[in-house]
Amino acid sequence: MIHTEMSRRRLLGLGVGLGAAASLTLAGCGGGGDDAGPAAGNGGKDYTGPKVDLKLWNGFTGGDGDIFKALVNQFNTEHQNIAVGVATYQWEDYYNKLPGAASTGNGPDIAVMHMDQLATFAARGVITELDDVAKNLELTEGDFAPTVWKGGLYNDKRYGIPLDMHPLGFYYNKSLMQKAGLDPEKPPTTREEYEAALTELKKSGVQGFWVSPFQFTGGMTFYSLLHQWGGSVFDAEAKAATFNSDQAVEAATWLIDMVKLGHSPANVGQDADYLAFKSGKNAFTWNGIWQINDLKKSPDVQWGVAELPQIGSEKAAWANSHNFTIVKGRANDANKVTAAKVFINWLSEHSLDWAKGGQVPARKTVREDAGFKALTEVNALAPELEYAAFPPAAPGLGEVMTTFYNSFNEAALGKKSPKQALDDGVAKANKQLEDNRKKYGS
Structure with missing residues (x-):
């Protein structure tokens, strides 16, 4: 088996030793930003502001990484005023690196995060609330499996928009x-x-x-x-x-x-x-x-x-489940935040392509799509979504x-x-x- 795939799997699950994000501090995303006022649109519906560059961190080092990067490239092609740059790390390095990088202004704007890590990073103020994304896009529990949707909550506030489930x-x-x-x-x-x-x-x-x-x-x-x-x-x-x-x-x-x-x-x-x-x-x-x-x-x-x-x-x-999060910005750049929400919504809607990397899509409409049903092996595990035993939303x-x-x-x-x-x-x-x-x- 490919070595990178082996090491990747070791952190797909429960963040071994990563509650040690004891060093987490209030974080800011890198890059400063335009002085222009907030862009039109919010909650991921659209972005009409000046061009922004977004940093996105993830841990997709296996074959799914190529699929993920292809989707990001497609997004960039379709959105001339948003440029998403991808940085990929081994999961075991990723969670240890993120807090310090974010606090010094060298972290990402968007971070892919496992469900069991959301509460820890939310409790330490590293990631921001995303309730407005769900509200403005009219996303509800009915659009996802209940277990996955509830897993993005911490203290009754949403911090993650679910992308998939991997059982x-x-x-x-x-x-x-x-x-x-x-x-x-x-x-x-x-x-x-x-x-x-x-x-x-x-x-x-x-x-x-x-x-x-x-x-x-x-x-x-x-x-x-x-x-x-x-x-x-x-x-x-x-x-x-x-x-x-x-x-x-x-x-x-x-x-x-x-x-x-x-x-x-x-x-x-x-x-x-x-x-x-x-x-x-x-x-x-x-x-x-x-x-x-x-x-x-x-x-x-x-x-x-x-x-x-x-x-x-x-x-x-x-x-477990991959979620999209937005890292709190020290500069509070509204344009970047709005653009990041547009990207999160876009990739969630395109999660059928992501499923080809070996993931069950979180969105119900995608799971019901004929294209997903054609992914015979991945689709065989989709029923587990209804009784999946996810980790609880508790920090550390x-x-x-x-x-x-x-x-x-x-x-x-x-x-x-x-x-x-x-x-x-x-x-x-x-x-x-x-x-x-x-x-x-x-």
């Missing part, structure tokens, strides 16, 4: 299924079917479901199963960690038992589960939607993708989620029992949440 999906190797006597066109959808399929695969000499102890992708699989069992990482207000509940222990135990039952080797290395899938050694893997385009580059692999099987009592899948959760994943890691590696590992993790997480309340005043 965990279920990839299956058709060749190995056929070898084991399974129907390669009917992947398992329930716990009973899943366990029965693993038994048949084992009989054929295949360890069918490799369990990674790392966040990518074992931790994200556990996150999904925790919600499938009816549990959660936090309570409703994200003030207390709850990932040591009976449901959590049961979900973790089921997953770790895959090793004991011989369906997975022990101590699976980082990304080894996915690489084994591509090399025909692993029949089932739970991985992100972003792997679809990578697998398309491997014509020798006969694969399919579907919604995650329902192992617990309800459907659930780990997911980066380190807390790292604690969650480290707890699973200890259990998966057999360093502690699932119960002990999760209990210890919750104790540490609750202290971190308490510190966050002091730090962010919430």
Whole structure:
């Protein structure tokens, strides 16, 4: 797999260590700006002011980066008075770099941000409110999936306009299924079917479901199963960690038992589960939607993708979402802000093209478009949008989620029992949440 794609995935999810945006300060966007008065139009409808140059930061270093840049170029061609320049960083550098750059006037005007980062950057005043964009463009929850739309809120104010949703999906190797006597066109959808399929695969000499102890992708699989069992990482207000509940222990135990039952080797290395899938050694893997385009580059692999099987009592899948944000401008340049909103609205409306990069569009009209339905593999994961388990809108959760994943890691590696590992993790997480309340005043 392409190295940049591997490292990109490590930060698609929960901003490892990035609650450490403790150094966040009141930020300004770079570039100063025209002294001209505010441009006509607002909320993203249009921009008729003098030409402005906008800086846009993102972390799309994989194949989706080329698609994103092509869309920006198209926008620039269609808008002679707005020029958007793109700067791309690895996600793991991006969030650490943004606060300091913004506070010194060297940051962007527009920043692409994962849903789970919005609250932290909003709490520290780095990004600005976008309620007027939703109002003037007449965007409502009905235009998006409710979970994605609500994820852009912090303290009842909107800070992000959702672009997409990227969930965990279920990839299956058709060749190995056929070898084991399974129907390669009917992947398992329930716990009973899943366990029965693993038994048949084992009989054929295949360890069918490799369990990674790392966040990518074992931790994200556990996150999904925790919600499938009816549990959660936090309570409703994200003030207390709850990932040591009976449901959590049961979900973790089921997953770790895959090793004991011989369906997975022990101590699976980082990304080894996915690489084994591509090399025909692993029949089932739970991985992100972003792997679809990578697998398309491997014509020798006969694969399919579907919604995650329902192992617990309800459907659930780990997911995150890219949102557009506007960085607060030290110069309060109204022209730049207005132009930035026009760009955000334009790209949201053109998210069918963005979906080709391996994303489920946030806008309902785009998901219902025949063009999206033609993207067979990506469209196969669109139903997960309705039951996606998104992170809560609370500031400073980066380190807390790292604690969650480290707890699973200890259990998966057999360093502690699932119960002990999760209990210890919750104790540490609750202290971190308490510190966050002091730090962010919430």
